[in-house]
Amino acid sequence: MELNLLAFAIIGFLLFMGVEYLLARKTGKNYFQFAESVANINVGIAERLLDVFTTGIFYFFFAYIHEHFALFDIKPHWATWVALLLFTDFIWYWYHRLAHEVNILWAAHVVHHQSEDFNYTVSARITVFQAVIRSLFWAVLPFIGFPPAMITSLLLVHGLYPFFIHTQTIGKLGILEYFMVTPSHHRVHHSSNEVYLDKNYGDVFIIWDKLFGTFVKEKEDVKCVFGLTTPLKSYSFLWQQFHFALELFTAFRRAKGFRAKWKVVFGKPDDIDGNIRPELEQKWLFAPAKAKNTKFQRVYIIAQTTLSLVLLFFTVLFEKAIPHGLAALSVLFILLSLVNTGAILEQRKWIFYLEYTRMLVILAALIFYFPHLYAVGTVVFAILLVTLYFRTLQQRFDRILYQRVNR
Numbered sequence: 560m561e562l563n564l565l566a567f568a569i570i571g572f573l574l575f576m577g578v579e580y581l582l583a584r585k586t587g588k589n590y591f592q593f594a595e596s597v598a599n600i601n602v603g604i605a606e607r608l609l610d611v612f613t614t615g616i617f618y619f620f621f622a623y624i625h626e627h628f629a630l631f632d633i634k635p636h637w638a639t640w641v642a643l644l645l646f647t648d649f650i651w652y653w654y655h656r657l658a659h660e661v662n663i664l665w666a667a668h669v670v671h672h673q674s675e676d677f678n679y680t681v682s683a684r685i686t687v688f689q690a691v692i693r694s695l696f697w698a699v700l701p702f703i704g705f706p707p708a709m710i711t712s713l714l715l716v717h718g719l720y721p722f723f724i725h726t727q728t729i730g731k732l733g734i735l736e737y738f739m740v741t742p743s744h745h746r747v748h749h750s751s752n753e754v755y756l757d758k759n760y761g762d763v764f765i766i767w768d769k770l771f772g773t774f775v776k777e778k779e780d781v782k783c784v785f786g787l788t789t790p791l792k793s794y795s796f797l798w799q800q801f802h803f804a805l806e807l808f809t810a811f812r813r814a815k816g817f818r819a820k821w822k823v824v825f826g827k828p829d830d831i832d833g834n835i836r837p838e839l840e841q842k843w844l845f846a847p848a849k850a851k852n853t854k855f856q857r858v859y860i861i862a863q864t865t866l867s868l869v870l871l872f873f874t875v876l877f878e879k880a881i882p883h884g885l886a887a888l889s890v891l892f893i894l895l896s897l898v899n900t901g902a903i904l905e906q907r908k909w910i911f912y913l914e915y916t917r918m919l920v921i922l923a924a925l926i927f928y929f930p931h932l933y934a935v936g937t938v939v940f941a942i943l944l945v946t947l948y949f950r951t952l953q954q955r956f957d958r959i960l961y962q963r964v965n966r
């Protein structure tokens with residue numbers, strides 16, 4: 560059976576997060592907030608999951624460009640590998656810079672910057688939209704003439720590197736600070752302090768920032784304040800992913816004339832009316848969540864996130880072996896769990912409907928792929944019971960989860 564060993568990278572990432580967490584605790588530094596970490600990991604789970612489907616597509620896309628439009632016929636050689644690394648890093652710089660300067664691209668990249676923490680979990684904040692936009696920029700590489708196999712191998716390493724720069728546990732790195740992107744440089748990139756804003760876009764080498772005037776050193780006397788200039792204050796999975804797209808859509812509708820509309824799509828994020836977000840928050844987020852998470856919620860959230868991670872691991876590992884339908888059900892189950900976890904962090908009331916839907920997904924998976932009489936019977940019985948006593952059970956569930964009676 561052909562396994563996708565990239566699944567083990569997920570375990571590697573989690574190990575690093577764990578070590579960093581223990582280290583931070585030992586030194587008494589509070590780098591991790593529970594809700595932030597869960598939200599960060601959840602964004603990452605969705606990306607890893609959907610990436611399984613997009614990676615293959617992009618390989619064919621690169622191969623197509625290489626076959627039909629390649630300018631040069633480049634063969635693997637140490638010199639061409641070095642050239643590829645430099646080209647890739649150069650394209651990254653511009654992809655990343657434009658992702659901050661052009662609204663339509665910022666709509667996807669904003670998710671990477673929402674966390675007010677800065678630790679390894681933040682590196683997981685990549686969405687599938689970001690991944691797709693980035694891959695479109697990479698299309699320059701096969702066009703120059705780099706073979707797709709070379710590109711995908713290099714992108715693997717190039718994609719791994721930024722994980723390690725999302726940490727506060729590492730200070731300055733001596734001579735490396737001159738030409739590599741270090742944790743210190745990337746801390747600056749994630750900060751919303753005036754002096755640090757829109758700086759240090761590099762991925763592996765910091766030389767491009769120095770060359771194009773976007774480099775700033777981390778200063779001793781300016782402590783990094785992480786996150787967006789206007790913090791999001793919401794852990795809703797869907798809101799985090801789509802709030803800026805909605806803001807753009809609203810601004811686009813209100814803009815009068817072609818020029819104004821064009822400016823909304825391709826202009827700078829700063830020019831979008833700051834009053835739109837509060838308006839949309841009122842409309843879509845209802846009352847802001849105030850209550851703190853109870854111990855039971857934390858246990859429930861940790862259990863769910865663990866389950867999503869385990870499911871993700873096996874879905875990626877057996878990517879080539881499992882039937883498409885089962886993979887789709889697994890994806891659906893995980894996505895529902897992510898929305899669910901975010902909603903619990905936000906103290907939302909409609910969780911029970913999601914729980915019900917998840918049960919139906921489990922039932923479908925059992926019927927189609929593991930038709931064992933007792934297993935199917937048990938789930939059918941459970942669903943029947945829940946359907947019959949829906950209202951009562953929902954109230955019970957809310958009461959246990961939120962430790963109060965609200966209805």
Ligand SMILES: [Zn+2]
Nearest residue numbers: 655659668671
């Ligand atoms: Zn960025």
Ligand SMILES: [Zn+2]
Nearest residue numbers: 671725745749
């Ligand atoms: Zn980052």
